[in-house]
Amino acid sequence: MxxxxxxxxxxxxxxxxxxxxxxxxxxxxxxxxxxxxxxxxxxxxxxxxxxxxxxxxxxxxxxxxxxxxxxxxxxxxxxxxxxAHLVVVGKGVMPNIDFLRGTPVAVNRGILVNQYLESSVPGVYAAGDVAESYDLLRREPAINAIWPNAAAQGESAGYNMAGERRPYRGSIAMNSASFYGLSAITAGLNRVDGHGYEGYAWKDAARNNYRKLVFAGDRLVGFTMVGDTRRAGTLTSLILGQVPLGDRKKRLIEGDNILPA
Ligand SMILES: Cc1cc2nc3c(=O)[nH]c(=O)nc-3n(C[C@H](O)[C@H](O)[C@H](O)COP(=O)(O)OP(=O)(O)OC[C@H]3O[C@@H](n4cnc5c(N)ncnc54)[C@H](O)[C@@H]3O)c2cc1C
Structure with missing residues (x-):
């Protein structure tokens, strides 16, 4: 399911x-x-x-x-x-926060935290899947429940708990999977409707290849790759850094190599 x-x-x-x-x-x-x-x-x-x-x-x-x-x-x-002899339920994951309801720790879908991963109670921090932290692209609180985000938030919370003020810059959604040799990687925002984003997509169904890039102005905010996933790391860096692409946006869209800045 x-x-x-x-x-x-x-x-x-x-x-x-x-x-x-x-x-x-x-x-x-x-x-x-x-x-x-x-x-x-x-x-x-x-x-x-x-x-x-x-x-x-x-x-x-x-x-x-x-x-x-x-x-x-x-x-x-x-x-x-x-x-059926076996039913597997894979219908999403919910943070375990019921024990916090009615306490001074503010919760929504997860524990609400500020840019230092501190909850509404000073000195109490949250990180990882349980924390509703900042989404870099959506610019609002969100839970992007994947391991690299949890690790980065844990590191940030740790520094702040130890007294070194280090803001957490925010997470993005990222996913990857490979089935029988066909890989797919996504990062950032992949829905263009209604948000003023521009999307460009290429499809080669015969080769199981698909690539989609989503931009906000000259900044890359999301991509999807199915089949050929080369350059996924470079594109993810461009999203995380919110790098202004200028002329390179056109080259990216046309499939040229991205030149170093
Ligand atoms: C089936 C599955 C597959 C996944 N695959 C991937 C993947 O391929 N790549 C990827 O990046 N991420 C993947 N994830 C997500 C990844 O596992 C999580 O993002 C990551 O484990 C989050 O780390 P965490 O420390 O925040 O939470 P968790 O690893 O969930 O750790 C939370 C811990 O807190 C404990 N706990 C809960 N409530 C309480 C309480 N009240 N008191 C004390 N302890 C409590 C729990 O028992 C648990 O040990 C997957 C998750 C699932 C469920």
């Missing part, structure tokens, strides 16, 4: 071990929080070619269990029944 990276990586692992795997996804495309429908479509087709099956736009309404407590199947919204 679930079309995110955790769910798909689990499904991939099970498929590789020889199981028959069906992925049930509420959204109309897999990885809908991570990439656009074109990129997701390439990955889905590739996984289907290797035997993974998908039910998009469906939820699991019921898990059937035998009298002896074993899973025997699931029933989808709409009534379709799928036999």
């Amino acid at each position: 679930g079309g995110g990276l955790v769910s798909l990586k689990t499904a991939y692992g099970l498929l590789e071990r020889g199981l028959q795997v069906t992925v049930v996804v509420s959204s109309s495309s897999i990885l809908s929080q991570v990439m656009d429908g074109v990129a997701a479509g390439l990955l889905q087709r590739h996984l289907e070619e290797h035997g993974m099956r998908f039910y998009l736009g469906h939820d699991v309404a019921e898990v059937e269990v035998s009298a002896t407590g074993e899973v025997t199947g699931v029933v989808l919204t709409g009534g379709t029944r799928l036999p």
Whole structure:
């Protein structure tokens, strides 16, 4: 259950071990929080070619269990029944903050922190998946729950707790996955609608290649790469540094090499 990276990586692992795997996804495309429908479509087709099956736009309404407590199947919204021996739920992760509700530590989706990773209670800090810190690109509090962000926030919080004032500059969303040799990497913002962003995309379906760049003015704010993921590191640096690209924006769009500044 679930079309995110955790769910798909689990499904991939099970498929590789020889199981028959069906992925049930509420959204109309897999990885809908991570990439656009074109990129997701390439990955889905590739996984289907290797035997993974998908039910998009469906939820699991019921898990059937035998009298002896074993899973025997699931029933989808709409009534379709799928036999199953194992159900894996990969429907997202929530910070464990219930114990803080009603205390002076301010929480929203996670623990709210300032640029020093300090919570609303002076001297109490939070970092990592539990902290709703600053998103560098969205310019608002967010939880970008990945390991490198957690490590950077932990380092920053540690310095500040030890008395050295070090602002945390903010996180961005980043994701990567590889299924049967087809890699995909995304970073930053990948939805262009309604935010004044400009997006450029190339697709070579025959070679399973897709690249999309998203700009705010002459700054790169996001990219998606499926297939050829070369230069992902360089592009991520441009996003993190919010480097003004000037003329190099055009060269980036046209696929030329980026020259050092
Ligand atoms: C299945 C899965 C796959 C992932 N894959 C990737 C990946 O490929 N790349 C990547 O960058 N990130 C990945 N992540 C995310 C990554 O694991 C997290 O971003 C990272 O572990 C966050 O570190 P953390 O220290 O903030 O939180 P955690 O690693 O979750 O550590 C929090 C700890 O606090 C403990 N805890 C919780 N509540 C309390 C409490 N009340 N009192 C005391 N202790 C408590 C928990 O038991 C846990 O040990 C994945 C996550 C999952 C779940």
